[in-house]
Amino acid sequence: MIEFMRYKSYLFIIYIFCLVFYNNRIHAEEIKLKYEDNITTIGFGSCNDQTLSQKFWQNINSYNPDIFLQIGDNVYGSGDGIYDLAEAYRSLKNNIYYRNLSSNTKILGIWDDHDYGVNDGGNNYKYKHESKELFLKFFNIKKNDKRNYRDGLYKEYTLNYKDKNIQIIILDTRFFKSDFKLTDQRNVKGKERYIADYSKNKTILGYKQWIWLEEKLSQKFDIRIIVSSFQVLPLDHGWEKWGNFPLEQERLYSLVKNTSSYTFIISGDRHFGAIYKKQFDKSTSIYELTSSSLNKPLKFLIKEQDSMQLGESISEANFGLISIDWDKNKIYLELKSPNQKGSNSLLRHELSF
Numbered sequence: 086m087i088e089f090m091r092y093k094s095y096l097f098i099i100y101i102f103c104l105v106f107y108n109n110r111i112h113a114e115e116i117k118l119k120y121e122d123n124i125t126t127i128g129f130g131s132c133n134d135q136t137l138s139q140k141f142w143q144n145i146n147s148y149n150p151d152i153f154l155q156i157g158d159n160v161y162g163s164g165d166g167i168y169d170l171a172e173a174y175r176s177l178k179n180n181i182y183y184r185n186l187s188s189n190t191k192i193l194g195i196w197d198d199h200d201y202g203v204n205d206g207g208n209n210y211k212y213k214h215e216s217k218e219l220f221l222k223f224f225n226i227k228k229n230d231k232r233n234y235r236d237g238l239y240k241e242y243t244l245n246y247k248d249k250n251i252q253i254i255i256l257d258t259r260f261f262k263s264d265f266k267l268t269d270q271r272n273v274k275g276k277e278r279y280i281a282d283y284s285k286n287k288t289i290l291g292y293k294q295w296i297w298l299e300e301k302l303s304q305k306f307d308i309r310i311i312v313s314s315f316q317v318l319p320l321d322h323g324w325e326k327w328g329n330f331p332l333e334q335e336r337l338y339s340l341v342k343n344t345s346s347y348t349f350i351i352s353g354d355r356h357f358g359a360i361y362k363k364q365f366d367k368s369t370s371i372y373e374l375t376s377s378s379l380n381k382p383l384k385f386l387i388k389e390q391d392s393m394q395l396g397e398s399i400s401e402a403n404f405g406l407i408s409i410d411w412d413k414n415k416i417y418l419e420l421k422s423p424n425q426k427g428s429n430s431l432l433r434h435e436l437s438f
């Protein structure tokens with residue numbers, strides 16, 4: 086009998102271990118895509134000032150995206166206090182145009198600095214935990230979601246279309262981010278606010294998020310989309326970007342270029358739109374589509390041209406539209422005007438996978 090009880094205890098311990106191990110590894114939330122046609126449509130956008138007109142949501146809704154990604158600066162608090170940010174979220178949530186979109190389309194999100202709570206903010210922001218609670222409430226995050234009881238808002242989703250699948254990796258570039266190195270020549274081209282910092286102690290994602298990301302990138306999917314609130318590929322400007330920490334940027338590249346899934350990046354933040362390409366070798370490259378702003382574009386024609394950039398910059402209001410044609414194995418990356426239904430593309434690039 087004693088040996089039998091020991092055996093049962095041993096099995097129970099193994100069961101608990103496997104349960105905890107499995108729960109820690111499987112984070113993805115699955116989303117079933119509709120099968121009406123062979124096109125999957127994903128919309129995304131950034132930099133929405135909730136005090137300005139929100140009618141553009143009605144036009145975005147007319148495209149019937151399968152999902153829509155709000156990838157940062159989803160609202161603007163008027164100061165560095167948490168109350169102003171709460172009011173900003175409340176204003177957007179009560180807007181009829183936004184409510185109509187959210188009732189028809191699955192909306193996913195991540196923050197950037199202005200909905201985090203402080204301009205260019207990072208791990209030292211004193212209200213980051215309170216800001217996180219506002220985010221979780223606004224996006225109606227379920228109580229059993231891991232983001233409720235661990236630091237940061239990084240998240241994985243999988244979209245399933247018949248026997249095809251898409252992995253969406255949403256990075257948190259705020260909660261753990263070290264301070265960027267301030268420029269020594271403010272407003273000089275390429276050094277506008279920040280300069281490169283090669284410190285091994287600086288981070289964008291933090292230790293735990295890096296471990297999580299490495300595990301997620303080791304998995305096999307037909308298509309992978311990496312979401313970063315600020316830009317990854319550009320090299321030549323001095324605003325917020327991954328290139329401000331070159332060691333962090335190279336660490337990401339080393340993971341991405343060895344992945345077996347077709348991968349590209351989407352980003353926001355810059356108040357203009359553009360597409361970029363990084364060529365790793367003759368057969369391996371990665372693209373990035375930046376979409377910004379939904380309703381707060383720069384009031385002047387952007388003249389920035391990065392060495393990683395393909396084509397022109399789009400300085401008018403825009404949102405991103407990703408169309409995946411499963412029959413043709415094509416991905417169409419587009420920037421569209423949010424102010425016109427069925428508008429022609431402001432920018433368009435075709436990828437094959």
